[in-house]
Amino acid sequence: MKRTTTALWGAAALALAAAAPAMAQTSACLITKTDTNPFFVKMKEGATAKATELGITLKSYAGRIDGDHESQVAAIEACVADGAKGILLTASDTKAIVDAVQSARDAGLLVIALDSPLEPIDAADATFATDNFRAGLLIGQWAAATLGAEAANARIALLDLAISQPSVDVLRDQGFLQGFGIDLADPNKWGDETDPRIVGNEVTAGNEEGGLKAMEALLAKDPNINVVYTINEPSAAGAYEALKAVGRENDVLIVSVDGGCPGVQNVKEGVIGATSQQYPLLMASLGIEAIAKFAADGSKPAPTEGKDFFDTGVQLITDKPAAGIESIDTVKGLELCWG
Numbered sequence: 001m002k003r004t005t006t007a008l009w010g011a012a013a014l015a016l017a018a019a020a021p022a023m024a025q026t027s028a029c030l031i032t033k034t035d036t037n038p039f040f041v042k043m044k045e046g047a048t049a050k051a052t053e054l055g056i057t058l059k060s061y062a063g064r065i066d067g068d069h070e071s072q073v074a075a076i077e078a079c080v081a082d083g084a085k086g087i088l089l090t091a092s093d094t095k096a097i098v099d100a101v102q103s104a105r106d107a108g109l110l111v112i113a114l115d116s117p118l119e120p121i122d123a124a125d126a127t128f129a130t131d132n133f134r135a136g137l138l139i140g141q142w143a144a145a146t147l148g149a150e151a152a153n154a155r156i157a158l159l160d161l162a163i164s165q166p167s168v169d170v171l172r173d174q175g176f177l178q179g180f181g182i183d184l185a186d187p188n189k190w191g192d193e194t195d196p197r198i199v200g201n202e203v204t205a206g207n208e209e210g211g212l213k214a215m216e217a218l219l220a221k222d223p224n225i226n227v228v229y230t231i232n233e234p235s236a237a238g239a240y241e242a243l244k245a246v247g248r249e250n251d252v253l254i255v256s257v258d259g260g261c262p263g264v265q266n267v268k269e270g271v272i273g274a275t276s277q278q279y280p281l282l283m284a285s286l287g288i289e290a291i292a293k294f295a296a297d298g299s300k301p302a303p304t305e306g307k308d309f310f311d312t313g314v315q316l317i318t319d320k321p322a323a324g325i326e327s328i329d330t331v332k333g334l335e336l337c338w339g
Helices: 002-018 038-054 069-082 098-106 132-153 167-180 208-221 233-245 261-268 280-297 330-336
Strands: 027-032 057-062 086-089 110-114 126-129 156-160 198-203 227-230 253-258 274-277 315-317
Touching (some): 027 069, 027 280, 038 057, 069 086, 086 280, 110 280, 132 227, 132 274, 132 315, 156 167, 208 233, 261 274, 261 330, 315 330
Parallel strands (some): 027 057, 027 086, 086 110, 156 227
């Protein structure tokens, strides 16, 4: 199904490229959480390349840090004032941004959420994203299978993103827990689970320093932690440094999500046991194609069959495959990585 859908998008891209001169006045905006995280750098590359191919003027904005909601609202307002035809948005606060998005839609712009679904998801015209729950599910299943019978005695640290619990944060965390075999309580939030194997949740802001501090806090709570879930690979790198400082770097399983080149390299070197790879360049390039099509004929993108968003794919990467869990190794992962 995914190949068929991608092929259709490819055909649409060719048609749009042929019509590029007619779109010379079309403009679009890309608004990311930051302009330093390699994930968003690659997203910008994908959007820029596709905009150039289709003759669309692209303006890019970013928050100062992950969680900078105010800058993203200001960017949406600037895009509306500029007469942009569409906005690609990775929201820092997937709930609080909804009113600003609605204002843009009311002004006639197509708004597509990239990576992080808005809450509710139909607050945007469409969402192009990794299936973040599945991304978490895969690493949870891998961790449980790797531990085998010892999974029943695991001591689990959960390194999440932000206290506001944006959708991507909740989906990955809850996917991991379900994959590991832990009851979710309310699947719409993290931190309410009662399984005694969970040591605790700490937030990381999605960066290495945050991962280090979060891991230090949880190790102070329980020095016997042996499984670490991380929201992304920079936070996983920070967690590893905290474990290394206490001589625990070789006996703790760290799992993560992203698939950036530094993260896949960390899998290859044993810093991270397994990661779920996502494809930001594809999200952004498809988003630009959708804005071009909307500008041309007013049509809006459809979700992947059976889902409420357009699924841009995810693959588990590990050099220690577990029986029954589909994965690719780091050789292939490095061919597909970004950043």
